[in-house]
Amino acid sequence: MDLLDFARGPALYFALAVFALGTLWRLLGILLLPWGLIRSPAREGSPSPFSSALKGIVVKLWPHKEFMAGGFFTFINGYIFHLGLAIVVFLFVPHILFIKNLFGISWPGLPSNVIYAVGVITAVSLIAAIANRMTSPVLRLISRVDDYISWVMTFLPVLTGLLAVSHLGARYETLIALHILSVAAFFVWFPFGKLMHAFLFVFSRAMTGVRFGHRGAQL
């Protein structure tokens, strides 16, 4: 069994099994907890919990103007690499075929050259994000090992994907095997680190919205 067969076979099977196990464990462990734990009466005239939850999700997509001055770069850069990752992951045809193989659904993709350009922008944006984290005293203070591991697990698939497409550094089959292995590492780490925010951000923002709405606070 060569490296590519190992990556496409046992490594990917293991990673996806761990991903399914860990993600469902964490999601169900949270979602099956009792709902409606706020025992105090809601403030008079406060919106319904559902609309507060929706508002919490939507409003928090963009920062308050008073936070923009200090956090402008973080927000803009965050959007760049998140959108970049979404485009590269979900609109590159070989990735769509991977998803189709798993779930049986597919959609049209973008030309490879467009994906390559978006991939380069995403990689640069991710490097800027880690540079900002390491040079900003506040960010450095609140950063934990999890933050750095999550960054590495996100950056490696982007880097190896770009190297594979450009045929840089090794033979294509080696690079594509390393790319798949890096994705496998991403899947394994995903449920247990901060990458889980891809699922949890919806619920945490919704809960923030509900709590704020309950107290009649402005979001």
Next chain:
Amino acid sequence: MSDRQTVGDILAQRGVSRRAILKYAAWLASAMALPPSASKAIAQSLAAARRQSVVWLSFQECTGCTESLTRSFSPSLEEMIFNLISLDYHETLMAVSGHAAEEARLKAMEENKGKYVVVVDGSVPLKDDGVYSANAGKTNLQTLQETAKDALAIISVGTCAAYGGIPGARPNPTGAVSVGEIIKDKPVINIPGCPPIAEAIAGTVAYLVTFGKVPDLDHLGRPKAFFGDTIHDRCYRRPFYDKGLFAKSFDDEGARNGWCLYEVGCKGPVTYNACATLKWNGGVSFPIQSGHGCIGCSEPHFWDKGSFYQPLSTAMPGMGAGIAAGAAAGVALGAGAAWLARRRQVAYSQQTSKKEGA
């Protein structure tokens, strides 16, 4: 035909002009990515060289490799290669049989000790003392070891000889192995393919005759001149891959428009061979040009890498059960964790109520 005659003498006798030799030398230099100045040196070396003694051994194979060479649509090339070499033993092509054939092999080995080239097509069975393929009372393993002992080099022609091929595919009932797994003390050149391209076989033999040395090989023992690039990188359909235009089945509009065959399982991106440049049948076509994706036949274990029609970026088949088991375990753990949390919560509430009551 005297063995002392040079290739040049023989070609002259057959009416092959010096110009034809120069054209062949230029083709060889071009095919093997040698500098243009090498073509003159090749022509001179070829003309002055003695015909290379070649012993061709056929083991567990389908004769497709020999067919590829002899049914080539390049009669001039085919003639050229048979003029370059003295094919002293080839079970499929030789007229004699039985003891006379074996004597021809032993005679060629004795007379050209240390100088003859062994060409092997087919894998070598090792299981049960190699009984699954034998001739003249000897197993393939015995014949190979005996013949390779005094050889200059061994050329493994076809994926079976180079990497075990189809006989070596799971479950490999005969314990088939490649020539390179047996012969460790001689240079082994692999020219894989199912079958290999005739020009790659001929070019490699010609290089060996001309320069008396093994050409540059990659890590899988293949001449870099013919196996240096992937099919994908040299494919005329590559622009469609870059544009994101793919055939989704073999009879859709994309297939009719000649778009990239990646989605229908083409293994061109991880297959190193010269199909897209040298092509087949004298440069007429190659599988992708004929509408079928590359099956990766010049790569080791190509038969065991999943379906030919499964896209390369998908996981190998057989992972559904593992993911389902992981998901089931995740649901159980999540539900269990939530249940424990609820119990703790109830216990805490009861404790708090008691304290408040007291």
